[in-house]
Amino acid sequence: MSRSLLALAALFIAGESLLSAPAVADSLSLAPMLQRVVPSVVSISVQGRELDDADATLADPFYRKFFGLPDDAAPAEHSFQSAGSGVVIDEVHGYIVTNQHVIASASKIEVALSDGRRFQAKLVGADPETDVAVVQIPPDHLVQAEFGSASSLHVGDVVVAIGNPFGLGQTATMGIVSALGRRAVGSEGYEGFIQTDASTNPGNSGGALVSEDGVVVGINSAIIGPAGGSIGIGFAVPAETVGIVMRQLILTGKLVRGEVGILTQDLTPGLAKAFGIDVGAGALVSEVLPGSPAANAGIQPGDVIRMVDGRTVRGASDVRRLVGSLPLQSKPSFQIDRASRRIEAFPVVSDAPVAEPAAPRTIHIGRGPLADAEMANSPDGPGARVVVVAEGSVAAQAGLQPDDVIVALDQQPVTDVGQLLSILVKEHARALITVVRNGHRLFVAADVLTQ
Template identity: 50%
Template structure:
């Protein structure tokens, strides 16, 4: 599993499906009339045929989106542990250039970011893009460079917020990542291998991916849009030109793209950003329970019909769970109406709540449905 963030032509199947249509209903930013998609007039002299057919394109949407996606370069000083070129770690996501003196070197990294607040100059990116950086430089589409300041980072979700002091910025609006379905078309925008403003396209391959061991809290969008080194922190957008994810990792040999990329959902990134901007850190609360996935076998052993949920294995004394009356053996099926499918789902949901939040939990106890109320508290330890 590589933690970074791609180039190939548009999907051949998409082109075959759309080619030849008189009107191509591709969503785009702003208002558009059907005339925008009408075939062009026949070329003088006949050209390649009796008439020239208008080509399907995402260009209008991308022209509005690209100014909001930036290149991020960082410089940091690290201790040199191996002076030979073979000493470089092949799994590192970005380019590195050794320098003198021999006991330390300057490390340069390339990544991407997304402007999400033009007025305040706020940029969302991946934490590992700027980790341990002495200097962070943001390059805009128009070529302007700015030194960025770090607003806050969250290592558990690999989200970071940086800030630049600049005018005439273009921000990308947040989309509804929760409404994404497998098969929805998306485009990834970033700086793979330092090639800024690179766009690749694909579909949503899966949603809600977790248990991958990449981050502490995982709820990834999986996509086959090409994601490569340098895409980290870049945008995953839908065909409305709205931000639905932040590219963060790929699965592939030696860091190459094989069509399995992962993005942090915009809902998660936006929630983390709000806390980082307000507090400079994520004030993550806990319920105070240890949980297991409710597998079909466990459900059968407990005499339950359903095979999804989070089975409470332990309740920490004096915890929010204990005060709410939760017991070992209870099965949490929903939090504030949102289904809980497994232990990771409960952990992700609770982990994104601020300290002091009050939640309602739907549970099964001895096969009977109940609802309890708990108030999230700041706790330490391995419990959720």
């Protein structure tokens, strides 16, 4: 529990149910910290031009030709102005970090400091997938923020969001950390957002989320709320992610993500049971590309990745995010559970693109873990293709989908429907199914006992 919350709890436990205003103010006073941090947070005004949504297709020559429009037909544009926030990260060189969506399509970027001075800024680089951007202004008596680590945060810690909501200017709001490692809120799996109930609104984007000690632990990025207003659900990019991205943007103007040649999926209780391993936090390796750094390091399908470079893996998107943020040619430690033992692997992080593997008579399955599924031989190689999955069936509950190609059942290879049936003849309480979906392998655990 944070110090401020502990102070309040202590007062209530002592029987002081009626707190005087000075007592509350003293226990929760963040003024000294804010006086240090506020000068490092800036307001950003953006001007630019963008396509009208209704006319955006006119920008594509194919659509102009298809609709018989002249080649010089141009989509309508309109001017826009928007406001956001930023944080000074380097007072010597004038670098400021903000959100990519704050400066997107900008033709003019103006930065206003807390002391009222204004500067024209130039864009250094931006990364849409993490929603991080860096701009630069003249280094004229700037105050830079102290960046910390979001890994030290706990749910319930007090945090303060500082920014420029609705263009009003410097504003600070207080709340707590509501959740950590939030995914699927708009950034392609790279984010691992900090969720907070500190009030943030349009214009807070790019501002600082700071701890009680005045250390920046995140950059405010997104909110969920009706009509864009705050309802106490805000998200911030963790400071570690911001630091990795901004360093690359300053050095090269773009972000090059590393990879090791694996595909992973979330570790569900059913899959953990099928593999005979603890559920816990982790990601299941569903495919290892031949000749990849992961293959050379000995990583295998069925391995469960628990940590990458000393950081806990909660699910599949964490692996993608963590590996993608590592320096190229580095050899991070992968802590892996394989069957009943813990091993360590050290794949080399590469910038080579992951090659997409090749994608993959109809029979009704009457019983077992594939009951009520229609199967056919795969037309593109070995395996049995799922044609239909009955709603509510064991196969549907396990997550099988039409066009999945089953290539193994209980780790026995399946080359066609006939071989699949010969394996299914055996009694199954549950089965581990290896499928190819959209060209990638993954595991599915089907439990007959759920019927």
